[in-house]
Structure formats: C-alpha cells, structure tokens
Amino acid sequence: MDKATALRGRIIAAHGRHYTVELTDGSVRKCFPRGKKAGATVGDQVLISPQGEREGAIDEVLPRRNLLYRSDDMRTKQFAANVDQLLIVVAPEPLFSDDLLGRALVAARSADIEPVILLNKVDLQDALPRARQRLDKLANAGIPIIELSAYAPDELRAILHPLLKDRCSLLLGQSGMGKSTLLNVLVPDAGAHTQAHSEALGAGKHTTTSTRLYHLPDGSGDIIDSPGFQAFGLYHLNATDIERGFPEFVDGIAHCRYYNCTHRHEPGCGVLAALERGDIPVERHELYKRILAENEAQGRY
Numbered sequence: 001m002d003k004a005t006a007l008r009g010r011i012i013a014a015h016g017r018h019y020t021v022e023l024t025d026g027s028v029r030k031c032f033p034r035g036k037k038a039g040a041t042v043g044d045q046v047l048i049s050p051q052g053e054r055e056g057a058i059d060e061v062l063p064r065r066n067l068l069y070r071s072d073d074m075r076t077k078q079f080a081a082n083v084d085q086l087l088i089v090v091a092p093e094p095l096f097s098d099d100l101l102g103r104a105l106v107a108a109r110s111a112d113i114e115p116v117i118l119l120n121k122v123d124l125q126d127a128l129p130r131a132r133q134r135l136d137k138l139a140n141a142g143i144p145i146i147e148l149s150a151y152a153p154d155e156l157r158a159i160l161h162p163l164l165k166d167r168c169s170l171l172l173g174q175s176g177m178g179k180s181t182l183l184n185v186l187v188p189d190a191g192a193h194t195q196a197h198s199e200a201l202g203a204g205k206h207t208t209t210s211t212r213l214y215h216l217p218d219g220s221g222d223i224i225d226s227p228g229f230q231a232f233g234l235y236h237l238n239a240t241d242i243e244r245g246f247p248e249f250v251d252g253i254a255h256c257r258y259y260n261c262t263h264r265h266e267p268g269c270g271v272l273a274a275l276e277r278g279d280i281p282v283e284r285h286e287l288y289k290r291i292l293a294e295n296e297a298q299g300r301y
C-alpha cells in the first residue's frame with residue numbers, strides 16, 4: 001500500500017462482495033477488499049487506495065472498538081463495528097420472541113455494547129400488557145426500555161433524539177417489529193435508499209437486504225440498520241461470555257461455592273438459590289441453560 005495516497009474512511013454499507021466507503025471529505029466510493037482479506041463490516045474505519053474516480057481498494061481495517069455478531073451453525077454474521085449502543089426493536093403484535101431478545105442482549109453485553117430496548121407499536125393497546133409483562137424481568141435486571149410508536153412520528157423523534165444524539169446506534173429487530181417504519185421516521189430518505197437497493201438485487205420492495213449506516217438529518221448521530229432476523233445463534237461465546245449476558249445472576253454468582261460453577265446443578269450455587277427464591281425469573285435461567293447446552297453440543301468447550 002502506498003501510504004501517501006491512502007485515504008481514510010468508514011464503511012457505511014455492505015453489499016456482499018463490495019462495500020460503500022464514506023471518506024472523511026464526505027464523498028463515497030465503491031470499495032473491494034484487497035486479496036482474500038474478508039471480514040470488514042459496516043462501521044469499520046478503513047484505509048483505502050483510490051482507484052479511478054469512484055472506486056477503491058480496502059487496504060486495511062483499523063482496530064475496532066467493538067464488533068457485534070451472531071453465529072448460526074457454522075456461519076457467522078457480523079452486524080456492525082464501532083457502535084455506541086444497540087437499539088433492539090420489539091413489539092406487542094406480532095409479539096416479540098423472548099428467546100431472540102434475550103440472545104441479542106447476551107451478544108451486546110459480550111461485545112461491551114450498551115443495549116436499549118425499544119417497545120414499538122404502543123398504540124396497540126390490547127396487546128400491550130402482555131408485552132410489558134414480558135419485558136418486566138429485563139427492566140428489573142436494569143435494562144432500559146423505551147416505549148414508542150412509529151405511528152406517532154413527532155413524539156418518536158422527540159423521545160429518541162437525546163438518545164441518538166452524537167452516537168452511532170445499531171438498530172436490530174426480529175422481522176415484523178416495525179424497524180423499517182421506525183427508521184423511515186428517523187431518516188426520511190432511508191426508504192428510497194433501501195428500495196433502490198432491494199430492487200437492484202431483485203428482492204422484495206420492503207425487505208431490508210443489507211446493513212447500512214445513515215446519518216440523521218440534523219447531523220446529530222448515525223444509525224445503522226441491519227436486516228431483520230429469525231435466528232440468533234451465539235456459538236462464538238464461551239461460558240463466561242454467556243454468564244455475563246445475564247446481569248441478574250451477578251448477586252447469586254458471588255455466593256457460588258465453586259469458582260467454575262455453571263449454575264445448573266452444582267451444590268451451593270448462588271444462582272440456583274436465587275432462582276429458588278424467585279429472585280431470578282425461570283425463563284431467564286432456562287434461556288441461559290439453552291444457550292450453554294447449544295454451545296456444548298457444538299463442542300466449543
């Protein structure tokens with residue numbers, strides 16, 4: 001690489017084999033990773049060698065602050081790098097999956113990214129109590145939950161503005177939660193980008209097909225949108241990472257008799273004692289055991 005001509009930029013979209021890189025002067029280029037080097041992701045800071053007027057080669061991915069990803073079976077899927085917070089969109093109708101939400105929270109904590117849950121569609125009054133009830137246990141574990149409706153755009157912007165300001169937020173959600181609707185309120189021209197891109201790929205009009213970073217209109221923050229998901233494997237995490245995903249276990253863990261307690265059947269386990277007392281919700285402990293068992297079945301440790 002010729003350092004003299006190398007330009008610095010940030011990856012703002014991933015399209016499979018190539019990336020869109022925004023340079024520090026605000027211009028964008030279509031860039032290809034050099035050689036077989038793969039693994040660059042949206043949010044990455046990169047050095048590129050310009051090629052012609054509009055293209056470039058990615059020479060180097062600069063060290064990341066963090067990286068959020070999931071792993072389903074043997075495949076890993078990177079969501080984004082260098083993010084300040086993870087916004088997980090859930091809804092009462094269709095009712096979000098407890099399991100998927102719990103997994104996203106584990107992934108966030110293991111990557112040192114602060115999660116915030118956005119409960120969308122609060123206008124659906126009848127379905128709302130059940131969703132709130134499902135979220136109670138997470139609120140008790142100290143995870144922030146914000147209620148909103150993408151159908152009340154002014155209110156939505158007012159609620160989210162302080163949260164999004166000067167930060168890079170990654171937006172994640174199971175399909176159907178209203179993530180695209182919400183994004184279109186925050187970034188009014190997002191739909192146009194998404195649609196043009198989807199059509200170019202021959203995909204459905206309203207399907208989010210790739211991960212993309214948008215600047216908020218008033219220049220007060222960035223938001224990364226990623227495709228909706230139906231699965232959230234965490235095969236890349238070890239037992240300690242998984243345990244960290246359950247903040248409500250912390251007090252119990254301090255009382256475990258064995259330093260390498262897995263909190264499933266060990267005598268003198270503080271987590272099981274807390275579970276017994278009702279201080280830890282059964283579903284959360286079940287999820288913990290499920291993730292651990294999946295990883296053990298994969299022979300990860």
Ligand SMILES: Nc1nc2c(ncn2[C@@H]2O[C@H](COP(=O)(O)OP(=O)(O)OP(=O)(O)O)[C@@H](O)[C@H]2O)c(=O)[nH]1
Nearest residue numbers: 120121149150151175176177178179180181208228
């Ligand atoms: N009642 C109500 N419906 C909403 C709200 N936000 C979105 N919806 C509806 O929920 C449905 C799903 O919204 P989308 O924005 O397409 O959902 P998504 O999460 O992006 O789903 P994928 O595109 O599959 O990833 C649509 O019919 C929206 O109109 C809301 O605040 N209230």
Ligand SMILES: [Zn+2]
Nearest residue numbers: 256261263269
């Ligand atoms: Zn224990």
